[in-house]
Amino acid sequence: MLESVKQLLSDHGSGGLFSALSIFPKATKFEAQDEEEKIVLLLRPHFATNIWWIILGLLMSVVPQFWIYIPVVSLLPENYLLVLTLFWYALTLTFVFERFLMWFFSVNIVTDERVIDVDFYGLLFKHVGVASINKIEDVNYYQKGIMGAAFNFGDVLIQTAAEIPEFVFNKVPNPEKVVKVLSELIAEEEREAIDGRVR
DSSP: OOHHHHHHTTTSOOOOTTOSEEESOSSOOOTTOOTTOOEEEEEOOOGGGGHHHHHHHHHHHHGGGGGGGSHHHHTSOHHHHHHHHHHHHHHHHHHHHHHHHHHHHOOEEEESSEEEEEEEETTTEEEEEEEEGGGEEEEEEEOOHHHHHHHTEEEEEEEESSSSOEEEEEEEESHHHHHHHHHHHHHHHHHHHHHTOOO
């Protein structure tokens, strides 16, 4: 099994811990994973989608250098200015850390049996959607904008006959390849059903 999928992915490296596209990740497990279930793809939004908050974090980190040019702030006593600066850096670090965690933990997992979409919204709320491969009816992708074309990322749209009718893998790398892998997994699942090899 999965030989055709391995051939499709043979020109890609396996990816590391912070990779947006990890192929057959060995050290990755998830809740409710079956013993024989194999993770084929672990996807995150392309790293280029983080550029805006990285730049904003860098700009926020230099703001205290300009306190003296802000009339209200420049009049504060020195110890108040120190507290304000510490508060500002704590706020900046919190913003950067939260954005990183939201990127890192918002993942899409494709196994040989199902697709799982985990979306984090802030630090206190997450949404998890799951659908079996045999419930997938249609898979498409689209790229939009200069960034998507330049860095080769896009949205993969998965329509299912499951309780959640639609999954969107947002801004994932190589969306065309992801669609091909999903199509191959669907075909493999159909072959298993015909041969009576369904788990």
